[in-house]
Amino acid sequence: MTAIVDLEAGTVFVGGAGADHALPQMLLLKYANRHGLIAGATGTGKTVTLQTLAESFSRAGVPVFMADVKGDLAGMAKSGDPAGKMHDAFQKRAEDIGMVLDYQDFPVTFWDIWGERGHPVRTTPAEMGPLLLSRLMGLTDAQEGVMNIAFRVADEQGLALLDMKDLQAMLVWVGQNAKELSLKYGNVSTASVGAIQRALMVLENEGGNLLFGEPALELADMMRLDASGKGMVNILSAERLMNSPRLYATFLLWLMSDLFEQLPEVGDPDKPRIVFFFDEAHLLFDDAPPALVAKIEQVARLIRSKGVSLWFISQNPADLPESVLGQLGNRVQHALRAFTAKDQKALRLAAQNYRPNPDFDTAEAIQSVGTGEAVTSLLEVKGVPGIVQRTVIRPPLSQLGPISDAERAALVAASPMALKYGQTLDRESAAEILAKRAEAAATGGAVTGNGSDEDLWKMDREHNRGRRYDPGLQIPADPKPRSARSSGSDSIATTFGKSLARQLGTKTGQALVRGVLGSLFRGR
Known part of the structure; x- marks a missing residue:
């Protein structure tokens, strides 16, 4: 019997078949x-x-x-x-x-x-998207609709949802502005907002909040x-x-x-x-x-x-x-x-x-x-x-x-x-920006920098930011790690470019995936 090297060109050796186990079973890598x-x-x-x-x-x-x-x-x-x-x-x-x-x-x-x-x-709520999050928390159709509205408004106003507290703060804001939002996006029930917050609390108590950040x-x-x-x-x-x-x-x-x-x-x-x-x-x-x-x-x-x-x-x-x-x-x-x-x-x-x-x-x-x-x-x-x-x-x-x-x-x-993943980052995002807005409203002042509505609406959203790919390395070639790309004001635009593209379908592949793994999650 000829000895079989475990790895031959283009194959995976699974085992030996036949009456005497001499027939090699090979998985073709192709x-x-x-x-x-x-x-x-x-x-x-x-x-x-x-x-x-x-x-x-x-x-x-x-x-x-x-x-x-x-x-x-x-x-x-x-x-x-x-x-x-x-x-x-x-x-x-x-x-x-x-x-x-x-x-x-x-x-x-x-x-x-x-x-x-x-x-x-870790991933961010913005990257996971509202539909997968709704499945994760077992939300009803009405609650899932409110979650979609929260993500839509966050996208439009450049409020980056990077961790659990960002999502919680965004939902509080949605509940406080339910009347105005209902006129534009459809009914926003404060009861649904409260139910989502309770589901987030349960998820947080189970340790699922560690996934977001x-x-x-x-x-x-x-x-x-x-x-x-x-x-x-x-x-x-x-x-x-x-x-x-x-x-x-x-x-x-x-x-x-x-x-x-x-x-x-x-x-x-x-x-x-x-x-x-x-x-x-x-x-x-x-x-x-x-x-x-x-x-x-x-x-x-x-x-x-x-x-x-x-x-x-x-x-x-x-x-x-x-x-x-x-x-x-x-x-x-x-x-x-x-x-x-x-x-x-x-x-x-x-x-x-x-x-x-x-x-x-x-x-x-x-x-x-x-x-x-x-x-x-x-x-x-x-x-x-x-x-x-x-x-x-x-x-x-x-x-x-x-x-x-x-x-x-x-x-x-x-x-x-x-070194890359050992320490958690906490950049300015939705929770901090909304807190600045609330403080400015209470004092009658104006919010500067990333927190101002004018700055937020003028941000350049990179909906279709492409990724280069190096087939020789078999890994997506990225000139900077995500932590380096995600610094400064343009990091929020980058994050929400991806999130908004997922929801609105500005890229064919992203629209398909959201249809595949998202839009039908509501049919529980």
Whole structure:
């Protein structure tokens, strides 16, 4: 048997198939942006499959983002241990499938919305937009309408919504001026304003307010390569985040929308620009109306042309809508258990999604594969689905399992992202400007500088500010970090140029994304 190097040109080695496991199962990088599925019951090996695929993408120079719901994926930062308890089993598996077991570590950046187990992940209310925020807080249609009015007025008056207190101050102002605003924008109920404020308070008490602030996350910081050319492995600490499923789902949808807006069209590249693994993917679709599911399917199809690969991880393919499953060309199906009639029906439906193999029954194979094995179907040349195969998944090259808290803390401290995201910025924005206005009104004076209405209305709003892109680096080329660009009076115009463009649809791509991930959120 010829030894297979884990990374061949343009491919990802998934494992060995066939009766003697000698048939290599290769994922073609050219078709990786046709998205993928990793499914299977608890304990059947989904996490190991996720880790091995992330390793291979990183080795191919493709950045990766994934949520770590159990803390197990942090081990990618350390090389596998030849003296470890799993080494003998991994070595035997590697020999069976003809693979060279070359232990190594991978460049990892840890992220955490709460900033406790990784670098803080922040965005601004202006960048998230009123519709995703409304979904996050579970607002009614009337309350969502008031939220849209608040954002619209803030855009028109140059009041930057950069953190939670800005949004709260803006809502107070809307409530105080409800009568005047109702004449122009429609009914503004103070009861709705109060309900939104209560929802914001609940979100703040749950720690969700930490998501809003500056410096906001630059997607370019996730799309990096290390000195050896490996793609950065971005791991979002999600153990605590799983207790807030609405926040988790909204955060992932925001990432998708931001990627769609920022990345240029590239068609079918030789390899993805970035790969996203969405664990517990059913949370994206729980209680979602059919129209929203259709729009998520649409963005999954369209974001492919941006060079983005999406992988959904769930226990059962039935957790995902059929319309979304139809977009997932590469599939790794671990064992499904069929103890009830409903389980047996789900098993048959899962088997029908594969191109049959005359050597075995697909449904029986899905039920009988052992831990570390899977039924796989990977896209072949011209994007044709491959014949289903029983496959032994290759062993990981990095450490399987978590690292210590001290090791994690040391990696976070040594990361260049610590300097950029470690300290919160608090620039003059809506809360401060509205406070100046109130003070000026109380004293009969005039507000100067950024706080004056005359200055605010004269600001140049950069609705269509473009982004340059360096395809050689695979990351958006930006001459200055966001914190540097966001200084002075023009930072407010920049921030709200983006926000207003999202709402009014001044850019085709932004209008589409807001339609895809926003306008139908109200149909809860």
